[in-house]
Amino acid sequence: MRILFVVQRYGALVPGGAELAAREFATRLAARGHATEVLTSCAVSYVDWANAYPPGTEELDGVLVHRLPVSEPRSDRIFGPMHARVPFGRHRVPPFMQRDWMRVQGPNMPGLAPWLREHATSFDRIVFFTYLYYTASAGLPAAAGLVPTVLHPTAHDEPPLYLSLFDITYRLPKALAFLTEEEAELVANRFHVRLPSTVTGLGVELDVAASADQTAAFRAGLPGLGARPYLVYVGRVDPGKGSVELFDFFSAYKRRNPSDLALVVVGDPVEPMPPHPDIFITGFVPEAMKRAAMVGSLALVQPSYFESFSLVLVEAWALAKPALVQGRCHVLDGHARRSGGGIPYRGFAEFEAALDLVRSDPGFAGAMGRAGRRYVERRYDWDRIIARYEVFLERIGAPAPAVRLSSR
Amino acid sequence: MESDETPVVSDVLERLRARVEERRASGAYPAGLEHDLDVHFRHIVEHRPVRNLDALHKAMATFEDGLRFDVAMIPTGSRVPGGQVLHQAAAKLVTRQTDWIVQQLREFAESVRVILWTMIATLDDPTHVHAELTAQIDAILDRLAYYERSPADAPMLGSIVRRLEELEAAEARRQLRPWYRPEPLADELRGSREEVLSAYRPLAERFAGCAPVADLGSGRGELLELLGGLGVEASGVDVDAEQAKAAAGRGLKVDHDDAVRWLAATAPESLGGIALLAVAESLSAQELLDVVALAAEKLRPGGTMVVTPGPGDRDPSYQRPVHPAYLTFLFREAGFADVAVEDGTVIATR
Numbered sequence: 001m002r003i004l005f006v007v008q009r010y011g012a013l014v015p016g017g018a019e020l021a022a023r024e025f026a027t028r029l030a031a032r033g034h035a036t037e038v039l040t041s042c043a044v045s046y047v048d049w050a051n052a053y054p055p056g057t058e059e060l061d062g063v064l065v066h067r068l069p070v071s072e073p074r075s076d077r078i079f080g081p082m083h084a085r086v087p088f089g090r091h092r093v094p095p096f097m098q099r100d101w102m103r104v105q106g107p108n109m110p111g112l113a114p115w116l117r118e119h120a121t122s123f124d125r126i127v128f129f130t131y132l133y134y135t136a137s138a139g140l141p142a143a144a145g146l147v148p149t150v151l152h153p154t155a156h157d158e159p160p161l162y163l164s165l166f167d168i169t170y171r172l173p174k175a176l177a178f179l180t181e182e183e184a185e186l187v188a189n190r191f192h193v194r195l196p197s198t199v200t201g202l203g204v205e206l207d208v209a210a211s212a213d214q215t216a217a218f219r220a221g222l223p224g225l226g227a228r229p230y231l232v233y234v235g236r237v238d239p240g241k242g243s244v245e246l247f248d249f250f251s252a253y254k255r256r257n258p259s260d261l262a263l264v265v266v267g268d269p270v271e272p273m274p275p276h277p278d279i280f281i282t283g284f285v286p287e288a289m290k291r292a293a294m295v296g297s298l299a300l301v302q303p304s305y306f307e308s309f310s311l312v313l314v315e316a317w318a319l320a321k322p323a324l325v326q327g328r329c330h331v332l333d334g335h336a337r338r339s340g341g342g343i344p345y346r347g348f349a350e351f352e353a354a355l356d357l358v359r360s361d362p363g364f365a366g367a368m369g370r371a372g373r374r375y376v377e378r379r380y381d382w383d384r385i386i387a388r389y390e391v392f393l394e395r396i397g398a399p400a401p402a403v404r405l406s407s408r
Numbered sequence: 409m410e411s412d413e414t415p416v417v418s419d420v421l422e423r424l425r426a427r428v429e430e431r432r433a434s435g436a437y438p439a440g441l442e443h444d445l446d447v448h449f450r451h452i453v454e455h456r457p458v459r460n461l462d463a464l465h466k467a468m469a470t471f472e473d474g475l476r477f478d479v480a481m482i483p484t485g486s487r488v489p490g491g492q493v494l495h496q497a498a499a500k501l502v503t504r505q506t507d508w509i510v511q512q513l514r515e516f517a518e519s520v521r522v523i524l525w526t527m528i529a530t531l532d533d534p535t536h537v538h539a540e541l542t543a544q545i546d547a548i549l550d551r552l553a554y555y556e557r558s559p560a561d562a563p564m565l566g567s568i569v570r571r572l573e574e575l576e577a578a579e580a581r582r583q584l585r586p587w588y589r590p591e592p593l594a595d596e597l598r599g600s601r602e603e604v605l606s607a608y609r610p611l612a613e614r615f616a617g618c619a620p621v622a623d624l625g626s627g628r629g630e631l632l633e634l635l636g637g638l639g640v641e642a643s644g645v646d647v648d649a650e651q652a653k654a655a656a657g658r659g660l661k662v663d664h665d666d667a668v669r670w671l672a673a674t675a676p677e678s679l680g681g682i683a684l685l686a687v688a689e690s691l692s693a694q695e696l697l698d699v700v701a702l703a704a705e706k707l708r709p710g711g712t713m714v715v716t717p718g719p720g721d722r723d724p725s726y727q728r729p730v731h732p733a734y735l736t737f738l739f740r741e742a743g744f745a746d747v748a749v750e751d752g753t754v755i756a757t758r
């Protein structure tokens with residue numbers, strides 16, 4: 001099959017869950033013999049979408065990547081107030097204002113729709129990643145009808161999801177692909193769409209571990225941690241990720257339950273955090289060090305309210321670590337209930353009780369970790385995911401006839 | 409717990425929540441602790457759509473407070489001496505009636521209260537009131553999306569377009585697109601320029617006094633040259649762009665256009681003569697009919713049209729023979745006053 005992926009950013013320098021997912025799918029399909037290409041922007045950062053990569057075509061891990069320039073970087077001076085008013089405002093705003101918000105949010109790529117109209121019919125399937133950005137909002141109307149299209153929304157329960165602008169975005173593709181059952185349910189409840197769909201999930205490496213030396217080296221790198229037991233949080237330190245709530249919960253827990261328990265934060269803070277004697281922040285660390293941090297922990301804490309999958313949680317389970325997860329996030333709650341690998345807490349009292357249980361009953365904590373591992377083996381092995389995905393792409397229909405109305 | 413037994417999270421949560429309730433009951437959580445620690449969640453999720461029925465609930469609370477119907481609330485005081493005693497006595501006399509009226513009011517108010525709460529409960533249910541409207545909006549959105557991606561879902565349209573393209577390709581194959589220059593062929597078929605000038609001179613003289621004259625398919629422009637020499641105003645039209653350009657380059661008034669279209673755009677009765685020299689056999693049957701009908705319309709009374717035969721099937725643009733008898737029939741049917749045939753040339757007078 002000739003498959004085109006359309007995503008807002010793409011490349012080795014690009015972090016981000018949805019972008020990483022798009023890259024994994026594209027690279028792995030290419031490795032299985034599909035002619036896989038990507039249409040994306042020249043941007044690396046979603047904060048301003050500044051052109052960082054040169055425009056044009058390059059090959060990356062067997063995938064042909066076409067980069068189009070972003071016409072203008074995003075200006076916070078304009079976007080900030082607009083963002084506060086449109087998705088976060090107290091009142092509904094008219095469609096034209098929503099379209100302006102989308103254009104300013106970006107990445108604004110004037111060449112995207114013409115490129116798709118010209119080249120769409122040369123592909124068997126076109127796959128869009130992330131509903132939120134211009135790439136899907138402008139790209140889907142251009143490609144829909146010319147070739148079967150798939151949208152991976154990577155949606156979570158956030159304010160923009162409720163904009164009427166997206167009512168049509170979710171109806172244009174031929175099919176939808178979700179990361180979890182909860183994401184599928186969220187989209188069904190919000191949009192009432194009746195399209196073919198699948199739950200793909202994301203794969204993780206199962207043959208990974210960390211040696212005793214690595215875990216020791218990790219501890220040694222954090223002066224003051226020593227041999228203390230610790231909870232680990234992995235990800236951006238950002239209020240939207242629930243990390244500030246975790247700091248407050250952990251601080252309150254330590255005040256009420258004095259012990260040598262520590263919290264290790266593996267990730268970069270978006271804003272500086274006040275120092276705390278029991279909280280250790282590593283900043284960005286290499287992948288092996290991240291795994292060592294997880295292996296050496298008592299449990300992973302995933303406090304995010306907004307997740308469409310949570311790769312970190314699945315990675316921790318791949319390492320057979322138990323987890324405490326935000327019960328107010330349906331995706332995390334669903335993962336925990338299906339796997340038996342984590343406790344979904346709601347509010348401080350439940351967090352405290354769950355942490356007490358994990359600390360006081362290592363046998364139970366170990367059983368949760370092993371259950372998590374079995375869950376990941378069952379559902380998130382890349383080979384199985386891609387094999388199922390190929391069947392899904394085949395199933396959503398033969399390519400449409402090449403329709404070109406003659407100019408004569 | 410067995411090592412491979414998967415924990416049942418709902419059971420674990422049930423036990424945890426029971427433990428939390430015990431702690432709450434024992435006062436383990438200081439007042440405000442849980443609420444204060446929930447501040448981030450409240451801030452994050454305040455975008456989620458909620459129905460603001462606060463004002464209605466407040467109004468209902470006021471309504472509930474006012475639902476007190478009691479005989480004792482009827483004032484009996486008076487500013488007139490002895491008035492209060494009188495009121496109390498009167499109230500006692502009608503006690504049975506006032507009790508009955510108050511009872512009816514209570515029952516009525518209760519009925520109203522039940523109805524109002526039912527209405528509020530209905531409004532509180534987000535799916536109940538607007539279910540039908542929501543379904544209609546969804547149906548419209550579905551249909552809109554269907555149209556947006558309709559080509560993929562309309563194989564018939566794709567098949568029609570493919571057929572159209574095949575027909576266009578076939579038509580393009582039928583069109584004559586010579587790769588040679590037209591002048592040598594004209595020399596070959598019709599003779600040299602001098603020979604043609606000599607052959608056309610008698611025809612040109614026929615148009616004396618017929619200005620303006622239109623030469624349909626003027627080619628190299630020999631007739632126009634001759635007419636110019638005779639002082640007869642004349643213009644030509646040719647479908648071959650290069651021929652038209654070359655003739656114009658020699659100072660002749662020639663348009664590049666289709667002869668039928670050009671003639672149709674000419675004002676009625678504005679021409680004195682029309683020449684169709686060695687062209688009629690290259691027209692389709694319908695084009696020939698159109699030219700004759702248009703000539704009848706565009707020639708003024710007394711105007712002349714001359715049609716000569718072409719080189720026949722030696723000409724690659726040749727389509728069919730046109731017999732002078734058929735042309736005669738056409739001119740007569742079109743209303744020309746006189747039609748004559750001289751050595752294969754048809755001369756029709758309007």
